[in-house]
Amino acid sequence: DQQVKQNSPSLSVQEGRISILNCDxxxxxxxxxxxYKKYPAEGPTxxxxxxxxxxxxxxxxxxxxLNKSAKHLSLHIVPSQPGDSAVYFCAASAINTGTASKxxxxxxxxxxxxx
Amino acid sequence: DxxxxxxxxxxxxxxxxxxxxxxxxxxxxxxxxWYKQKAKKPPELMFVYSYEKLSINESVPSxxxxxxxxxxxxxxxxxxxxPEDSALYLCASSQDPSPGRAKDEQFFGPGTRLTVL
Numbered sequence: 171d172q173q174v175k176q177n178s179p180s181l182s183v184q185e186g187r188i189s190i191l192n193c194d195x196x197x198x199x200x201x202x203x204x205x206y207k208k209y210p211a212e213g214p215t216x217x218x219x220x221x222x223x224x225x226x227x228x229x230x231x232x233x234x235x236l237n238k239s240a241k242h243l244s245l246h247i248v249p250s251q252p253g254d255s256a257v258y259f260c261a262a263s264a265i266n267t268g269t270a271s272k273x274x275x276x277x278x279x280x281x282x283x284x285x
Numbered sequence: 286d287x288x289x290x291x292x293x294x295x296x297x298x299x300x301x302x303x304x305x306x307x308x309x310x311x312x313x314x315x316x317x318x319w320y321k322q323k324a325k326k327p328p329e330l331m332f333v334y335s336y337e338k339l340s341i342n343e344s345v346p347s348x349x350x351x352x353x354x355x356x357x358x359x360x361x362x363x364x365x366x367x368p369e370d371s372a373l374y375l376c377a378s379s380q381d382p383s384p385g386r387a388k389d390e391q392f393f394g395p396g397t398r399l400t401v402l
Contacts, residue, residue, distance in 0.1 A: 204391075259327055272333065
């Protein structure tokens with residue numbers, strides 16, 4: 171049962187344009203969402219997060235939007251750069267019950283930014 | 286120091302071997318994690334340590350044995366593994382797992398690529 175889904179396995183975007191990566195979730199207990207970027211043979215690198223009390227969070231070229239009613243979040247990268255080419259994972263965690271956060275990852279989207 | 290380090294980078298072992306993976310962080314984080322990632326799949330949580338105590342075990346087989354000797358170190362002891370256990374093993378840490386605290390992002394190490402022959 172995949173609770174966090176990224177339905178696009180790959181995305182190709184031209185340099186300078188906007189990249190939009192999408193993520194859907196099914197568990198209504200999720201209240202915190204994160205995006206990670208992963209290069210081959212490296213661990214995931216944290217990009218940006220959003221709490222369920224917000225609908226938007228921005229950090230430089232990266233903006234995450236959360237639509238709770240649709241159980242959908244998206245990551246916008248603008249302008250896209252060749253160095254952004256990587257696999258992007260969204261992840262979610264449920265309400266903290268006293269133990270450390272348990273992240274559930276999506277299946278990933280491979281972004282390729284072309285010149 | 287904002288890094289999570291993992292050793293070794295690569296490990297090849299036979300099914301009868303005993304080996305250990307090591308993870309270290311010096312960011313003062315009090316939660317540490319082991320994940321397993323197979324090719325073209327997302328990372329899957331194995332274990333969580335919170336304040337040096339095991340708080341989550343995701344029904345991992347006993348041939349994987351975690352250990353947290355202190356707040357900076359996390360080990361994963363491996364014994365009698367199967368070829369299907371070959372994967373990238375990722376360690377992560379986060380700041381403070383206390384209840385009510387705003388969620389903290391997890392910082393990942395580069396992983397250990399394990400091959401079981």
